[in-house]
Amino acid sequence: MAHLAHYREAHPLAYVITHWINLISIVVLSFTGFVIHFPFLPGIMGICRGTHMFFAIVLVGNMLFRVLSSPFIKSAPAMGTREQVRDIFSFLPQKDNRHQLIPWIKYYLFFKKEHPLSGKYGVPQKLAYLLVPCLIVFIAFTGLCLWVPTGNWFLFAWVTDLVGGIHTIRLIHYLTMWGFLIFTALHIYLSIANGLAPLRMIFFWKEHGGKVYDVKIRNIVGDDPLDDHA
């Protein structure tokens, strides 16, 4: 049993909410996407198409807020601390993670016994999270190539021609969905693999005790059982 304490400072309320919105949008978009791909539930085709575009806009807006607010909203740069920096620093290279990519890979592949020290997100995790906005931009772009009101705009039409037509764009949009699904599978697995306690934080904003990390020393410095904390 060795995990870091989880404080609310790691996930400010705004980002707990954006996480919920991401979750709901991606679930709804994938489900409606599957129905559009093949109407296995025929009666709801029309509803699914409308809902798909609605949540597409929600997902993109949410992503824009998440990215653009990160230089302004503060969050802890590591687990187990209440110190906060501007959130964007948790997505840029951090000293806490320096030279830790290979140890992380070794750890996941059972070649290393000890849990690597890291910032709030470990190296592979940070790379995966940085990929998400890219995936959203990409799937939104291909989606707008398909959407009749925007499909004829120069940029979308140009890219549609480039890849070989609307049919191919649909194929790419569909395959990108699988990118989301695979990301989500890994994401869920890894968050469970590190104990269920962190999930209470990101979903219900509930803290729990554990080891304390000092962001100045960049190492674990003690324990916080958090008994006296709500």
Added chain:
Amino acid sequence: MLTKRSSSIPGSTRSDCVETNTIITTTCSSGCVGQSENVDRLEGMLAERGVTRRKFLELCAAVAVSLGLSELFVPTIQEAIAESIIGKAEGRLAPVIWLELASCTGCTESFAQAGNPDAATVVLELISLNYSETLSAGAGFSLEEAKEQTIAKGGHIVVFEGAIMEGWDGNALRIANEKNTEIVKHAIHNAKAIVCAGSCAVDGGWQAAKPNPAGATGVQRFLQKALAAGEIDSIPPLINVPTCPSNPEHLVAVLIDVLLLDTLPELDRHNKPSLLFGQFVHDNCPRRGHFENGEFVYKFGSEEEKLGYCLYPLGCKGPQTKNNCPIVRWNRRVSWCVEAGAPCIGCSVSNPKNTTHNWVDSNAPFLKRFRTVRIFGYTFSPVTLAAATGGLVLAALGVHGIGWKITGRFDGGAPFETERAWDLKNPSKAASRTMLQVAAKTDRALSAQLIKEDSLDSYFEGVVHAAAKTKAASLTKVDEVIEAAAADKAAKAAAAAADAAAAAPATSAAEASEKVEGGE
């Protein structure tokens, strides 16, 4: 000279007609509209070939619709056709040469409809087809000579049917003992316009489908390459009229536009007339209501098929295909694919600019929702591929999870490392401050730097130092290290002082202070 539709609408053409032909106002058989001598003469010619006046008027109306004109223009079109055909008799009409390249002759067949001639066929035949392998009565040298004369004179219109074959240096297709590539470059010389009839002429069609050993390609791309290579000096206005085969209604509309009304239809970015290829088949489909209701056909021969439901699950490409089939329809406006119960196969998606996927490659298999993808020469269904990859990832995670469980990592992972592996090897460049402090024991520059950082109390931008908030954070570890370092330092300093006292004075102290400054 061809003009764009916007600058030369039929109104002006009409006045041309008035100038060149005296319109004699007579009362027509229905007793309402005055019509010219030319129209009367044409109607006589058509009647001889079994086409009634009513059918001719229907054609003119269809042309007006295809050209996006109101029915008010029917007399103008009637006049223009009549004038041109009569004009042809008097040698005034731009001649057409119809070149068949790698084709199945389906496009010719599609509007020749020899058994039962209709107005469109007859008008097209009458126009001035100076050369057509299939339709021309003549053959052999005399016909080739007629073609040569037409080209030499210039101002003609070239209709291409079929793909160009560039394979084996153009020898993949030879006609009349000449390479097809040379024939094409020659035929367009001084032409007034080029019409690519049918998808093969647009993007290479069936012949260009993978693996395409004969190097089939569309006319536009071929000519653009030839132009870039300096093999031709210019490309005449080029109109792509895809579909497989080409729709006679489309062809008549375009030919009448170019040939008779002397205008170039408004073209989209693929050089297709936007009026004909501007909207999705899906947008105007008579089964669209069933799509919206969620009423689909999943199997041929099913109850749903009898009810005329939407063919989307059977791979209908209507939502991705731009064409006005549901409006113009086929076989003299009798019906068309989807109306007849066959899913759209997307035969008009041919993109003259795309070099990798022609319409066949991007739509086959026709009865599946998605086309296949090719990886290293193997063909896959993308859906199977995606699901298999997803399944593989899940399986890998399952196996990994067993390992994770066995190593007891599930609850919070393994115990943390005491220091980062890299830091242990490179303490003086470590991320961990503990390691740095250890290293500083033997590195004066580093220790000076650490002291400076401490005094500034900012380890990186934007930090809000709130150590007080960190409950129960024990800092003993650091204190220990610092104490040890201090003791070590003191011992070293004492030793150094002893050394210095023994050896020559002062120099080492000066050096040391320089080093500290340099380190900053």
